[in-house]
Amino acid sequence: MTAGTYQVRDPRTDEIERPLRPPTPAGLTDLAARLRTAQPRWVAIPPTRRAAALLAWREEIASARDELVAALTADTGRLTESVIEVDSVLGMLERWAAQAPALLAPPTPRQAAVPGIEIRAGGVPYPLVGVISPWNFPLLLGLIDAIPALAAGCAVLVKPSEVTPRFIVPLMKTVARVPELSEVVAVVEGDGATGAIVVNLVDAVAFTGSVPTGRIVAAAAAELFIPAFLELGGKDPAIVVAGADLDRASSSILWGATTNAGQSCLSIERVYVEETVFDEFVSRLVDKAERLKLAYPQPDAGQIGPVIDPAQAEVIERHLTDALEKGATVRCGGRIERLGGGRWCRPTVLTDVDHGMLVMTEETFGPVIPVMAARDADHAVELANDSVYGLSGAVFAADAEAALAVAERLRVGAVSINDCALTAFVHEGEKNSFNSSGLGSSRMGHASLNRFLRRRSYLINNSAQPDPWWH
Ligand code: NAD
Numbered sequence: 454m455t456a457g458t459y460q461v462r463d464p465r466t467d468e469i470e471r472p473l474r475p476p477t478p479a480g481l482t483d484l485a486a487r488l489r490t491a492q493p494r495w496v497a498i499p500p501t502r503r504a505a506a507l508l509a510w511r512e513e514i515a516s517a518r519d520e521l522v523a524a525l526t527a528d529t530g531r532l533t534e535s536v537i538e539v540d541s542v543l544g545m546l547e548r549w550a551a552q553a554p555a556l557l558a559p560p561t562p563r564q565a566a567v568p569g570i571e572i573r574a575g576g577v578p579y580p581l582v583g584v585i586s587p588w589n590f591p592l593l594l595g596l597i598d599a600i601p602a603l604a605a606g607c608a609v610l611v612k613p614s615e616v617t618p619r620f621i622v623p624l625m626k627t628v629a630r631v632p633e634l635s636e637v638v639a640v641v642e643g644d645g646a647t648g649a650i651v652v653n654l655v656d657a658v659a660f661t662g663s664v665p666t667g668r669i670v671a672a673a674a675a676e677l678f679i680p681a682f683l684e685l686g687g688k689d690p691a692i693v694v695a696g697a698d699l700d701r702a703s704s705s706i707l708w709g710a711t712t713n714a715g716q717s718c719l720s721i722e723r724v725y726v727e728e729t730v731f732d733e734f735v736s737r738l739v740d741k742a743e744r745l746k747l748a749y750p751q752p753d754a755g756q757i758g759p760v761i762d763p764a765q766a767e768v769i770e771r772h773l774t775d776a777l778e779k780g781a782t783v784r785c786g787g788r789i790e791r792l793g794g795g796r797w798c799r800p801t802v803l804t805d806v807d808h809g810m811l812v813m814t815e816e817t818f819g820p821v822i823p824v825m826a827a828r829d830a831d832h833a834v835e836l837a838n839d840s841v842y843g844l845s846g847a848v849f850a851a852d853a854e855a856a857l858a859v860a861e862r863l864r865v866g867a868v869s870i871n872d873c874a875l876t877a878f879v880h881e882g883e884k885n886s887f888n889s890s891g892l893g894s895s896r897m898g899h900a901s902l903n904r905f906l907r908r909r910s911y912l913i914n915n916s917a918q919p920d921p922w923w924h
Pocket of ligand 1: 587594665685
């Protein structure tokens with residue numbers, strides 16, 4: 454190990470705890486080689502036995518639940534979402550252990566159009582998959598791609614964000630207690646420099662993070678001719694049209710915009726409301742937003758945790774200043790507060806906003822809800838699609854069919870109907886990112902596992918006759 458220059462901070466106090474401890478480049482190269490050496494044994498065991506190893510890991514994570522929640526709470530400063538992260542991972546392990554064997558079963562052979570030729574399909578996993586993940590959900594996003602890759606038969610090298618490394622030690626303890634698995638999965642500390650080395654050591658990379666870093670990773674992967682699955686930033690819109698249940702819409706949007714203090718790729722970052730119901734919607738939203746409390750001084754004191762990364766607090770501040778300078782009205786919240794050394798932002802509702810403001814066009818990644826009036830559903834769709842992003846969105850209308858008629862015109866990969874941010878909990882629906890929000894096959898649904906297999910076909914000539922084209 455070498456001491457990195459990055460200093461790990463406590464998000465609640467801003468105190469420096471310790472330097473980051475990344476492996477040396479040579480140590481990382483050795484680790485990748487060890488994972489590669491073990492992978493052929495892992496892929497050779499039946500998928501049902503790999504599923505059993507995933508379930509054994511699930512048991513270990515369940516027994517280490519408290520320790521993991523404590524580490525994640527230290528990493529991120531928030532408690533409720535740390536519990537959700539661990540429980541989501543338990544669910545993912547269970548789901549992939551149940552689904553992977555059937556997904557990996559060889560499909561029924563079929564006849565080719567050419568007479569006498571049979572096609573048998575197979576999948577060959579990438580030997581070593583690199584996972585590079587962000588700080589907003591350290592455990593969940595460190596494992597959401599790693600688990601299906603392992604189920605597929607790959608070895609996996611995970612490099613989470615330098616901002617939130619404390620969960621790695623307790624997680625690796627759970628891995629160590631499952632011998633078969635411990636040979637094929639490793640999670641290492643490190644910053645961008647370590648991430649760049651990881652990209653160079655693997656056969657495919659699953660990256661979750663910002664658009665600028667995603668672009669760098671995609672370019673590096675292109676040089677290496679390896680696939681990069683990119684899950685990047687978003688500016689998710691919610692649309693509320695006349696006839697929607699405004700009580701429901703305001704409660705759901707408030708949750709979707711402020712959970713994890715707005716630090717989610719799938720956060721609602723802008724709201725378009727049909728002008729006839731605008732005032733009533735805003736009044737309900739502000740009323741509910743003002744009732745939410747900061748999780749300060751104790752992590753269980755309220756719903757809104759601290760801003761995890763100081764750099765993100767600067768982005769939020771820049772967006773708020775820009776909006777206020779350009780005429781936005783603060784209906785509640787409205788600034789970064791320093792409490793106990795940490796950086797906090799109360800739920801912030803803004804009106805009098807437009808697309809000339811950063812808060813409507815760039816990812817804010819904070820509990821900030823700019824609400825803009827739209828003339829009608831067409832206008833709301835036009836505004837929602839006026840974005841460089843295209844991750845997901847939400848539509849509220851009188852009923853599901855009315856909402857779907859609006860939703861199908863949005864250029865995003867998933868739309869929650871009469872609800873918000875459902876992709877946080879529902880991982881079975883396949884989705885692609887639109888625009889700059891990502892690249893590659895769906896992380897959700899069966900495609901999530903299938904993208905870690907290269908397709909191979911066996912073309913079998915069962916005919917006793919010579920092919921007509923032979924010499
Ligand atoms: P980031 O891009 O700064 O960092 C992400 C990861 O990339 C970190 O582990 C970092 O160390 C690593 N990295 C940095 N430079 C690298 C390089 N040159 N080569 C390889 N790796 C490198 O993102 P962040 O600030 O940690 O996370 C927040 C961003 O993540 C937001 O934009 C958010 O929307 C996005 N995100 C997307 C999803 C999704 O599913 N689409 C989910 C969560 C977060």
